[in-house]
Amino acid sequence: MTTIKDVAHHAEVSVATVSRVINRNGYVNEDTRKKVEAAVEELNYKPNSVARSLFKKQSKTIGIIVPDITNPYFPELVRGVEDYLIKKGFTTILCNSDEDPEKERLYLDVMKQKYVDGVIIVSNMAEREFIDECDIPMVALDRNVHQEMPAFVIDNRDGGRVATEHLFDVGCKRVAHIKGPDQVINSEERYEGYIEVVNGRDWFQDSFVVSGNFEQKQAAQVTKQLLNKHPEIDGIFAGNDAMAVGVLKAAESLNLKVPEDLAIIGFDGIDLTEMTSPELTTLSQPIYQMSRDAAKALITLIEGKTIKQKENLFPLQLLKRQSTKR
Amino acid sequence: MTTIKDVAHHAEVSVATVSRVINRNGYVNEDTRKKVEAAVEELNYKPNSVARSLFKKQSKTIGIIVPDITNPYFPELVRGVEDYLIKKGFTTILCNSDEDPEKERLYLDVMKQKYVDGVIIVSNMAEREFIDECDIPMVALDRNVHQEMPAFVIDNRDGGRVATEHLFDVGCKRVAHIKGPDQVINSEERYEGYIEVVNGRDWFQDSFVVSGNFEQKQAAQVTKQLLNKHPEIDGIFAGNDAMAVGVLKAAESLNLKVPEDLAIIGFDGIDLTEMTSPELTTLSQPIYQMSRDAAKALITLIEGKTIKQKENLFPLQLLKRQSTKR
DNA sequence: ACATGATGTGTAACCGGTTACAGGTCGAAT
DNA sequence: ATTCGACCTGTAACCGGTTACACATCATGT
Numbered sequence: 036m037t038t039i040k041d042v043a044h045h046a047e048v049s050v051a052t053v054s055r056v057i058n059r060n061g062y063v064n065e066d067t068r069k070k071v072e073a074a075v076e077e078l079n080y081k082p083n084s085v086a087r088s089l090f091k092k093q094s095k096t097i098g099i100i101v102p103d104i105t106n107p108y109f110p111e112l113v114r115g116v117e118d119y120l121i122k123k124g125f126t127t128i129l130c131n132s133d134e135d136p137e138k139e140r141l142y143l144d145v146m147k148q149k150y151v152d153g154v155i156i157v158s159n160m161a162e163r164e165f166i167d168e169c170d171i172p173m174v175a176l177d178r179n180v181h182q183e184m185p186a187f188v189i190d191n192r193d194g195g196r197v198a199t200e201h202l203f204d205v206g207c208k209r210v211a212h213i214k215g216p217d218q219v220i221n222s223e224e225r226y227e228g229y230i231e232v233v234n235g236r237d238w239f240q241d242s243f244v245v246s247g248n249f250e251q252k253q254a255a256q257v258t259k260q261l262l263n264k265h266p267e268i269d270g271i272f273a274g275n276d277a278m279a280v281g282v283l284k285a286a287e288s289l290n291l292k293v294p295e296d297l298a299i300i301g302f303d304g305i306d307l308t309e310m311t312s313p314e315l316t317t318l319s320q321p322i323y324q325m326s327r328d329a330a331k332a333l334i335t336l337i338e339g340k341t342i343k344q345k346e347n348l349f350p351l352q353l354l355k356r357q358s359t360k361r
Numbered sequence: 362m363t364t365i366k367d368v369a370h371h372a373e374v375s376v377a378t379v380s381r382v383i384n385r386n387g388y389v390n391e392d393t394r395k396k397v398e399a400a401v402e403e404l405n406y407k408p409n410s411v412a413r414s415l416f417k418k419q420s421k422t423i424g425i426i427v428p429d430i431t432n433p434y435f436p437e438l439v440r441g442v443e444d445y446l447i448k449k450g451f452t453t454i455l456c457n458s459d460e461d462p463e464k465e466r467l468y469l470d471v472m473k474q475k476y477v478d479g480v481i482i483v484s485n486m487a488e489r490e491f492i493d494e495c496d497i498p499m500v501a502l503d504r505n506v507h508q509e510m511p512a513f514v515i516d517n518r519d520g521g522r523v524a525t526e527h528l529f530d531v532g533c534k535r536v537a538h539i540k541g542p543d544q545v546i547n548s549e550e551r552y553e554g555y556i557e558v559v560n561g562r563d564w565f566q567d568s569f570v571v572s573g574n575f576e577q578k579q580a581a582q583v584t585k586q587l588l589n590k591h592p593e594i595d596g597i598f599a600g601n602d603a604m605a606v607g608v609l610k611a612a613e614s615l616n617l618k619v620p621e622d623l624a625i626i627g628f629d630g631i632d633l634t635e636m637t638s639p640e641l642t643t644l645s646q647p648i649y650q651m652s653r654d655a656a657k658a659l660i661t662l663i664e665g666k667t668i669k670q671k672e673n674l675f676p677l678q679l680l681k682r683q684s685t686k687r
Numbered sequence: 688a689c690a691t692g693a694t695g696t697g698t699a700a701c702c703g704g705t706t707a708c709a710g711g712t713c714g715a716a717t
Numbered sequence: 718a719t720t721c722g723a724c725c726t727g728t729a730a731c732c733g734g735t736t737a738c739a740c741a742t743c744a745t746g747t
Contacts (some may be wrong), residue, residue: 038733049697054735061736062694084474085420086733088411089687090702096454096475105440110430117430117457126471128422129455131443145452148410149422251636280636287638310577310606311637365701375727380705387706388724412703416732 037078044146057082095152097333098128100142103190105131106249107277107305108322109157112176115326117156123334125152134218136160143169153333155326156180157326159220172336176329177218185342187329187349191221194318194351195228198272198300201302201316201353205361207298209238211261213247213254214272222249222274229272242270247278254281254290262289262297269297270359273321276301276308279315283358299358313357325349363404368535372400382410392634420476423659424454426468427483431457432575433603433631434648435483438502441652442481447610449660451478462486469495479659481507481652485546498662502655504546511668513655513675517547520677524598524626527532527642527679531687532562533596535564535625539573539580539608541600548575548600551628555598556592569594573604580607580615588623595623596685602627602634605641625684639683651675 043050048067055061057069063071074080088094092260099116101109117127128151131360139158143165146154153172163181166173175186202210212229215222219224226244245261247254258281264269273279280302283293291297293313301308304319332342366394369376374393381387382397389397400406414420425442427435443453454477456468465484468492472480479498489507492499501512528536538555543546552570571582571587580599584607588594599605605627609619617623619639627634630645658668 036733039735040733050734051698051736052696053695058735061698064695067695081470081474083415083476083733084471085411085476086702087413087416087735088702089409089704089733090735092702094411094475103440104430104436104443105432110433110436113455114429114431114457117455121456121469126450126454126475129439129443130447130452135435143408143632145410148407149420149452150409225640244674251632284636284638306577307633307636310610312610362703365705376704377706377727377729378725381726384705388726390725393725409703410730413705414732415703415734416705418732634690 037080038082038118039080039082041078042071042080045078046071050242062353085287088150090202091148093152093337095124096126096149096151097153097155097337098130098142098146098151099155099157100130100132100139102134103131104129108275108303111322112326114156115175115323116330117134117188119327119330120334125334126287132158133162133313134216136162139345140165147171153337154330155333159218162269172333173337174329174333176326182345185329185332185336185345185347187319187325187332187347189325189349189351191224192228194302195225195272196232196302197228197351198225198302198318199229199232199354200274201359202270202298202300203232205270205294205298209243209265209268210270210272211243211245211265211268213258213261213271213278214244215247215249217246219249225274238267247274249275249277251281251284252336253279254278255285256281258282258285259289262286262291271297271299273299273301275318276303276305276315279291279317279358280307281313283311283313283315294358294360304352304354308354308356311358313360316359317354318355319352319354321349321352362408363406365403365406368397368400368406369645371404372396398486409675414476416535418476419478419663421450422452422454422477423481424456424468424472424477425481425483426456426458426465430455433530433633434496434601434629437631437648438483438652441649442502442656445653445656446660451660458484460484460486460542464489469497473497479643479663481655481659485544491672497661500655500659500662502652505530505672508671509620511655511658511662511671511673513651513658513673515646515651515675515677518554518557521551521598522558523554523677523679524551524628524644525555525558527681527685528596528598528624528626529558531596531620531624531685535569535594536596536598537569537571537591537594539584539587539597539599539604540570541573541575541604543572545575551600564593573600573607575601575603577603577607579609580604581611582607584608585609585615588612588617595625599625599627602629602631602641602643603683604638605643606633609637609639609641615669620683620685620687630678630680634680634682637684639686642658642685643680644683645678645680647675647678 039050043053132138157177159178179186191236214226245257301315301317304317308315365376369379458464483503485504505512540552570582627641627643630643634641634643
């Protein structure tokens with residue numbers, strides 16, 4: 036590894052001058068600059084960013100904490116972030132939290148020690164004090180973490196409402212909901228949207244809502260039980276797309292036709308929904324833009340500016356497809 | 362941020378002693394140790410890993426370069442790596458190369474500057490000289506990069522053979538192949554496996570092979586053309602699972618029954634294959650284990666040991682499902 | 688002729704750790 | 718009594734950059 040000293044020696048100047056040349060600051064004589072640049076070229080010198088980080092107290096690295104990259108919703112999110120940041124000269128550290136506050140804490144600690152410049156976090160475990168004492172620029176993505184942290188999210192409650200109403204619009208009479216995990220705020224809000232629409236209807240009872248844990252398999256299983264108990268159900272709003280696939284599978288195994296006997300709508304708009312047959316109607320999130328904007332905001336924070344707009348809501352798009360076509 | 366000096370001052374010892382305590386090396390008197398530990402506790406001191414990296418010339422960070430995290434094959438791969446490495450105290454930098462040698466080079470440069478301890482790479486663009494001059498421990502995953510680099514892969518050619526044979530086993534007479542991108546070695550090898558089986562059969566012609574670029578949509582499109590041209594085809598081996606889904610879609614739009622009129626087999630064994638109906642037969646890779654073993658090997662290299670076994674082949678599993686059930 | 692400010696360059700301190708080395712104590716062996 | 722090695726601790730150099738500051742030169746205006 037060639038160092039700045041090697042370059043300085045080779046160009047017959049001091050290290051300060053070399054530093055000035057490569058950072059383009061301070062005064063440097065044109066001829067000197069050329070000599071240095073030649074030396075840099077010849078020795079194939081690349082400045083050591085660790086040394087630079089130590090002095091500057093910033094690393095040109097950011098962290099992104101997601102629950103699980105294996106969940107098909109997150110890769111696109113991560114990609115949006117990474118794509119934007121690499122252009123800005125930042126590299127991205129990936130962390131899978133499994134929704135475990137302990138792991139989040141650990142990752143945050145490690146990142147702090149590495150002088151990570153900022154963090155994008157998908158979480159609602161928000162231990163407020165801990166986050167605050169971290170003292171790193173942070174933005175929330177997909178879920179609100181707390182009031183002061185800029186968040187890039189969609190309106191889950193409204194989405195829940197729209198999804199449920201869509202099922203009634205296409206003629207459903209009895210609409211059930213497969214809910215995500217209780218501790219995830221998004222699934223809670225989607226559920227609330229659903230409730231807003233169905234509450235007060237004479238047929239509605241709590242047993243029209245079952246928990247699928249955002250997982251396909253579990254959703255398939257509980258759907259079967261649900262439909263056995265309530266054969267009158269003719270529409271299901273699943274809290275995410277993976278569960279919608281599960282519902283589809285369940286319908287199939289019960290010999291129900293989709294959408295004729297049972298209409299299905301998912302949530303998120305991941306590619307998966309185009310792969311099934313019938314293709315799934317879903318509420319699509321602008322995942323890539325959301326994550327890019329979050330990354331953009333993080334850079335803004337890192338540059339020391341503030342962000343006035345705390346909550347940034349992105350529009351959902353209702354993708355009407357075969358699973359609700361009547 | 363509290364530094365080692367603060368701790369030293371607080372415990373009334375020198376920084377050297379503090380360093381010895383936190384690294385558990387050298388001699389330290391029991392009482393001194395306790396004093397220091399108390400100070401560390403009280404000040405909530407966390408050593409600055411950038412400073413440490415600078416001196417030690419290693420960063421407890423590794424990089425993983427994948428073509429595109431958005432491709433459903435890779436998240437699990439990345440997860441396998443990350444899970445293992447975090448346990449060993451390493452963090453993971455994620456890079457999306459888009460199969461672009463230029464980007465790979467760029468990422469590699471950046472990582473070198475950051476004293477990344479090692480790299481796991483999914484690529485076959487292998488500019489041998491460049492990789493060599495990198496002088497960073499590296500292991501290849503999913504594809505061989507070059508002879509000397511330890512690789513964790515499956516036998517694609519054999520897989521291609523097994524997949525094709527399976528279609529004949531279930532009674533297919535005319536088997537076509539949807540091939541992945543030409544420049545990806547894996548798709549080339551799977552194709553070769555297919556050719557080995559069909560070559561010499563009187564009905565076989567080059568037009569039984571079309572290119573789907575590993576993408577669902579393109580595969581659907583070319584499959585339609587293929588089946589219009591060769592209605593006698595009754596089995597299709599798709600070079601990956603996404604394309605198998607595309608084939609399934611195409612069959613559907615042509616009103617062909619799967620598996621009765623057309624049997625389909627994919628490759629990779631991603632979760633997606635269980636989400637379609639009929640569920641897709643596929644050759645399943647032990648993705649998680651493969652990636653974990655690759656991570657393990659990388660650590661071995663980082664510790665300065667060598668790895669005798671260069672090519673590590675993992676077994677493929679034929680998952681027989683509805684799409685080939687006759 | 689001289690003050691002034693822009694330009695150009697080098698020295699050395701600094702970022703926050705690690706560790707070689709020196710120097711000191713102390714108990715046991717000779 | 719002396720030597721020796723184990724134990725304990727501090728000083729300072731070092732990792733590879735950045736930058737404050739000092740100093741020097743030179744063109745310009747008065």
